[in-house]
Amino acid sequence: MHVKYLSKFSEVSSMRASRTHNAWRVSSQVGERSGTAMSSERHRGAGNDIRTCEGCSPQPHVSHWTSMAMFQVLSSYTLIAPFFLFVIIYSLGRRNSRRLPPGPYGFPLVGNVRETPFEHPEYTFASWAKKYGDLIYNEFFGHRTVIINSQKIAQELLEKRGAKYSSRPRMTMLAEMLGWNPTLTLLPYKAESRRKQRKWIHGTFGEKKSVQGFEGLKKRETYIFVLGLMETPDDYGLHVKRFLAALVLESVYGHRITSLDDEYVTMMDSAMEATTTTGAAGGTLVDMLPFLKHMPAWMPGAGWKRAALRARKLVWQGHHLPYRMAREAIESGGAPPSLLSTLMGDSTKTGQFEQEENDIIYTTGVIYAAATDTTKAALLTFILAMTLHPEVGRKMQEEIDRVIGKHRLPTIEDRPDLPYVDSVLKETYRWHAPLPLGIPHYITEDDEYEGYQLPQDTTIMANMWAICRDERVWNDPTAFRPERFLELDPSEAEALDPRHVVFGYGRRQCPGRLFADTALFLVIATMAATLDIRKARDAEGKEIIPEVSWLPAFISPPEDFVCAIAPRSSSAKTSVADALAGASA
Ligand code: HEM
Numbered sequence: 001m002h003v004k005y006l007s008k009f010s011e012v013s014s015m016r017a018s019r020t021h022n023a024w025r026v027s028s029q030v031g032e033r034s035g036t037a038m039s040s041e042r043h044r045g046a047g048n049d050i051r052t053c054e055g056c057s058p059q060p061h062v063s064h065w066t067s068m069a070m071f072q073v074l075s076s077y078t079l080i081a082p083f084f085l086f087v088i089i090y091s092l093g094r095r096n097s098r099r100l101p102p103g104p105y106g107f108p109l110v111g112n113v114r115e116t117p118f119e120h121p122e123y124t125f126a127s128w129a130k131k132y133g134d135l136i137y138n139e140f141f142g143h144r145t146v147i148i149n150s151q152k153i154a155q156e157l158l159e160k161r162g163a164k165y166s167s168r169p170r171m172t173m174l175a176e177m178l179g180w181n182p183t184l185t186l187l188p189y190k191a192e193s194r195r196k197q198r199k200w201i202h203g204t205f206g207e208k209k210s211v212q213g214f215e216g217l218k219k220r221e222t223y224i225f226v227l228g229l230m231e232t233p234d235d236y237g238l239h240v241k242r243f244l245a246a247l248v249l250e251s252v253y254g255h256r257i258t259s260l261d262d263e264y265v266t267m268m269d270s271a272m273e274a275t276t277t278t279g280a281a282g283g284t285l286v287d288m289l290p291f292l293k294h295m296p297a298w299m300p301g302a303g304w305k306r307a308a309l310r311a312r313k314l315v316w317q318g319h320h321l322p323y324r325m326a327r328e329a330i331e332s333g334g335a336p337p338s339l340l341s342t343l344m345g346d347s348t349k350t351g352q353f354e355q356e357e358n359d360i361i362y363t364t365g366v367i368y369a370a371a372t373d374t375t376k377a378a379l380l381t382f383i384l385a386m387t388l389h390p391e392v393g394r395k396m397q398e399e400i401d402r403v404i405g406k407h408r409l410p411t412i413e414d415r416p417d418l419p420y421v422d423s424v425l426k427e428t429y430r431w432h433a434p435l436p437l438g439i440p441h442y443i444t445e446d447d448e449y450e451g452y453q454l455p456q457d458t459t460i461m462a463n464m465w466a467i468c469r470d471e472r473v474w475n476d477p478t479a480f481r482p483e484r485f486l487e488l489d490p491s492e493a494e495a496l497d498p499r500h501v502v503f504g505y506g507r508r509q510c511p512g513r514l515f516a517d518t519a520l521f522l523v524i525a526t527m528a529a530t531l532d533i534r535k536a537r538d539a540e541g542k543e544i545i546p547e548v549s550w551l552p553a554f555i556s557p558p559e560d561f562v563c564a565i566a567p568r569s570s571s572a573k574t575s576v577a578d579a580l581a582g583a584s585a
Contacts, residue, residue: 101146101452103137104128111139118283119552122436125149126466135452141288143169144458145440150470151501154462157449158441158505166507167442169459171282172290177308178275179315182358183366189444189507196356197363198511204251204339205367205515213337214251214515215412216583221246222523223409223580226530230573233565240379244372247519252367253326254335264322268368271318274311278304282440319365326364340364367512375516377434377557382524385428385480386533387546387563392482396421396528397568406571409579410525412518421525423485425517428524429468430498431480436465436556438504467501530572536562 106112116138117124128136129149138145148154158165167189175181184201187194204210225243229236238260245265249255255264278284285304286292297305329335330344343360347353386393399420404410415422440461447454454460469477473496475484485493499517503510510516527533535543546561567573 098453098455099451100144101135101137101449101454102132104132106139110141111143113140116140120436120550122463122465125437125463126469129463129466135449143288144455146443146454146458146460147437148460148462149466151467151473153449154467154501154505157447157454157460158462158508161447162506164445164447165441165443165460167444168508169282169440169442170287170290172286172293173278173284173308174275174282176290177286177293177305177312178278179312180275180366182362183369184363184511185366185370185439188442193359193362196359197366200339200343200359200363201367202511204342205371205512208514211514211518214247217247217250218519218522219411220580220583221250222519222526223576223583225523226526226576227573227580229527229531229565230567230576234562236383236563236565237380237560240376240383241372243523244375244379245368248368248371249322250336250338251515252339252364253322254330254338254341255322255326256336264325267321268318268365271315272369274314278308278311318368319361323361323364339367370510371512371516373555373557374434374510375520377432377555378428378516378520379523380557381432381434381550382424382428382520383533383563383565384546384548384558384561385424385431386527387535387561388548389480390532390534392424392480393528393533395482396424396525400525400529404529406575409529409575410522412522414525415521418525419486420482421528422521423482424528425521425524426485426498427480427482428520429502430474431468432550432556432558433464433468433498433502434555434557435502435504436463436550437554438462438464439508441505441508462501462505464501468498526576530568530576532566532568534564534566536564 104112104115107114115124125136125147126149128147134148134150134153136147136149138147148157168186171180171186175186180186182193184194184197187197221243224246225239228239228242232239242257242260245260245262246257249257249262249264253264257265293305295302295305297309299305323340326335326338326340327344330338330341335341340360343356343363344353347356347360399418400410403417404414410418410421438461440459443454443456443458443460446456468474471477485496488496499513503513503516535545538544544562546563547559549559550556551559
């Protein structure tokens with residue numbers, strides 16, 4: 001790939017596909033497909049056990065397109081033929097000479113591109129695990145990739161051996177051509193800027209005390225969100241987007257939005273959209289063949305480069321313009337405290353502002369991209385689960401009424417007393433990991449695990465979707481059943497907490513997880529206390545049962561679905577409006 005599937009932190013609505021297939025069905029189709037997709041395969045390692053299976057996958061997918069495009073470009077550069085030959089010989093030699101983890105045997109040069117579907121590769125990787133085990137080796141155009149399908153191995157490698165497993169793979173298009181390279185998400189492990197940016201973000205969004213400082217903001221935006229749902233429930237997707245944009249822009253820049261037409265939102269959305277439309281991160285032709293980035297933009301066939309240059313401008317603006325506007329507001333004393341005001345204040349005090357300004361710009365700029373779509377995916381998954389399982393919503397309401405009563409709304413401090421609500425959030429994470437394959441890590445030193453070599457310069461990723469649905473761990477993993485967490489003893493519950501999976505691992509673990517998790521708890525508890533979420537009805541009054549399917553993307557929210565959201569009681573709207581007045585005071 002390296003990371004064919006890393007379509008970055010971005011608005012994925014442009015990919016909102018026409019397909020609305022059921023996720024469980026896809027899962028089994030993919031399983032079937034992967035069983036027939038390989039004309040030959042073998043286990044590398046101790047023995048070269050060659051097995052064949054009938055037929056080839058008839059499924060066209062983007063990887064075919066990518067390889068065809070590659071051949072078209074290369075055919076006009078016949079001088080590169082010796083290079084091709086070298087790569088084929090080299091890749092064959094490399095695959096055979098090491099005791100790599102098992103996996104489907106790919107073709108020379110393209111590797112496993114052919115049998116890896118572009119959509120929902122996590123399902124295919126999970127089905128491969130049944131055949132090859134929890135550690136699977138793949139190659140994509142000569143790039144080594146290892147996929148982990150169990151929590152035990154993910155923790156062993158990505159956490160315990162974090163010093164070797166915490167870098168990021170090279171992404172020529174996204175990082176180098178579009179200009180996302182100075183952001184924490186993509187910086188190599190050893191980069192000084194990575195250390196600094198991570199410390200800053202963690203200090204604001206990962207430490208309990210500083211996260212508590214945003215409680216007022218979270219409450220206010222939660223109440224605005226719930227009132228919006230009460231007024232125009234069919235626009236629930238837009239309310240979710242507004243809610244998260246408001247949380248992020250105020251906590252990061254001290255900028256308060258009043259609508260989605262806000263200047264900052266427009267700029268940042270444009271940067272993200274331009275990024276998405278240049279192709280899947282790590283999966284474009286130039287990622288496979290980085291020398292192509294030097295192709296002159298005026299050349300015939302270089303439309304992709306011209307598009308990348310246009311996107312680069314928007315990415316630059318998305319980072320620099322909100323920063324400049326917010327900086328002015330902070331300097332004129334008109335902005336509430338924020339990550340930016342803290343960083344500006346601290347670095348001015350130490351006399352480091354000039355040296356640190358670029359890191360400050362990119363630290364603040366990346367959070368909108370990292371925080372909004374990820375949290376949106378989790379919140380939409382919760383709404384889908386409530387639509388399908390109104391009985392879960394009723395149980396949450398019973399618990400809230402019993403513990404808190406009806407005279408006030410739940411707060412984050414109520415969490416220990418609301419174990420059922422808490423288990424609903426955990427089940428939401430487990431049911432569908434918002435980033436099914438996480439963000440890839442990169443191995444920076446040769447290593448060995450259970451007799452298998454894991455060479456330096458290999459991309460390694462945890463299949464979070466598969467880990468959260470591991471049948472060896474979870475009974476009936478496809479069911480949405482929050483009770484499963486209440487049936488565990490405390491030590492098991494701690495070990496199996498899905499937050500140890502869906503926010504990633506070790507030294508690259510999400511630094512915003514505490515902020516996201518507390519915001520999500522508050523919002524789902526408030527929704528349960530004040531709203532009924534049910535199935536919508538069609539013109540004949542029949543319930544519409546939403547399909548359970550998720551967008552095939554790096555950040556994977558549910559596909560569009562309809563639901564009926566209404567105030568829980570005649571007084572619900574007043575109590576939220578009163579709470580909003582209190583929170584805004
Ligand atoms: C439900 C919401 C969220 C989910 C599921 C999520 C998930 C993740 C995952 C899986 C990673 C990659 C971890 C790894 O490489 O092992 C990550 C990284 C990151 N997340 Fe989150 N995230 C969420 C919300 C947030 C929020 C609210 C923020 C900021 C306030 C944030 C900021 C970041 C950043 C900056 C990184 C890159 C960290 C690094 O490379 O060192 N995320 N997130």
